Amino acid sequence: MPPTCGARVLEADVEIDRREFTIAVTLAVAPGERLALFGPSGSGKTTTLETIAGLVAPRRGRVALAGRVLTQTWAPRHAVPPWRRGIGLLRQDPGLFPHLSIARNLRYGAGPQPDGEHLTRVATQLGIGGLLGSWPQEVSGGQAHRVALGRLLLARCDALLLDEPYTGLDAGLRRDLTGLVRSAVTDREVPGVLVAHELAQAQAFADRLAVLDRGRILQCGPPDEVVRRPASRRVAELVGYQGFVPVGAAGSVAGVHPERVAVGAEPGRGLVLTGRIMTCRPAGASWEAEVRTADGGDMRILLPDRPEEGGGEFAITLLDPPCFGPDGVLLAHQVRA
Known part of the structure; x- marks a missing residue:
């Protein structure tokens, strides 16, 4: 495990009941570190991410970010709502507002007083600088994902969670977007967690690979080591x-x-x-x-x-x-x- 002290460390120790099994996950992600939760469909990856984001309440557990307790099921209890956690969650669906232009979708993430220069700079870095006047229905799937990522980055989140956000995109786009997210996590020194059921995608993103099966982390380590020396x-x-x-x-x-x-x-x-x-x-x-x-x-x-x-x-x-x-x-x- 990475150190659990210092700014923006993401910590989670949670148990979540499901009909088939109980998810029991403990993890800690350091600033600038990239952790991939890898496993088969239905293993508990997305539920774990949603619990960290505050969308699912655990039966027992604690979630903290930068020393600030977000969820705690024992006294004193904490249940910070999702929009106050400082955690960004990017899903498979870009979720762009169809009635807002690309520029206004980005400004939504930047808050009530957006920095215009910063917004333009992020849009340029993501390759969508020429789309600011367009509407969501006028851009491609890959461009929509770039806009969603830009909106997340402009929100200045203290942690980034990604739930298989590039499913359905071609291999070249997945590589490009993965590279952008890797750079964002490193440059901003925030914890990053990716959920993936494809090993190549998990390895392309991660410093550490955690293999999850039926709600349990079976092994966690460097991506190459986990593949060459599986624990079981x-x-x-x-x-x-x-x-x-x-x-x-x-x-x-x-x-x-x-x-x-x-x-x-x-x-x-x-x-x-x-x-x-x-x-x-x-x-x-x-x-x-x-x-x-x-x-x-x-x-x-x-x-x-x-x-x-x-x-x-x-x-x-x-x-x-x-x-x-x-x-x-x-x-x-x-x-x-």
Whole structure:
């Protein structure tokens, strides 16, 4: 966890009842830090964000920002309304006011006495400076998201929450907008939290990646470390491992990540397996192949060149794969062969 002292630290320790399970999340996000809450749909990500924003009341818990208590369910109780929290929330729907021009939508975020120069500067940074006289129905989806982000930035929030705000946009727009938000969090030194169910989007944003499943944070750490060293088999499944092969002691398995494979036997780099290509298909600039191993197991891997389907056995190396015991927990030692 980051330090929990100093300006604009966002802290939350909450329990929220749902019909299927209880969400129990503890997190702390430092000024200028970017945390991604990643997990499958229905895992509690959005509800956690809404609780921090004051839109959902927890059964038990406390939320504080910059030392100011926003929610507290025990005496002395606190329940600061959403509009007084100093927290900005950006959702999938840009939520622009259709009866206001783009400029007036931006001014709404800036408050009753907007700084015209600052507004123009933010609009220019977001690439919407030429749209100030337009109406929401006249701009594209990507431009509408930029306006919504500008309105949020002009509100001078002390924390930014983003609930899958770029769903439905093309990859280029998502990259551009993610870069703008990253810069805003860093430059303004405010905590930033993104909810995402796509790993690539979470990794592009985050300093830290928290994997949430059924209301519990299973692992939190640097995005690359969480993927390469998942703490459990369940985390591995969520971050893209598409197969598990038996290794070592009875019940232990090694995780197969499609992108962590080398063709040929390289025992010094990981676990060597033999198998046959059953099917293959294009996957971007690579080929996704379904491989049946010598012991009858199936896995999917990515290869740089098109393999021969139905050919003879060939060797592949799982590069330094994580291994899990019968209880699904990451083993302290890794298997090489």
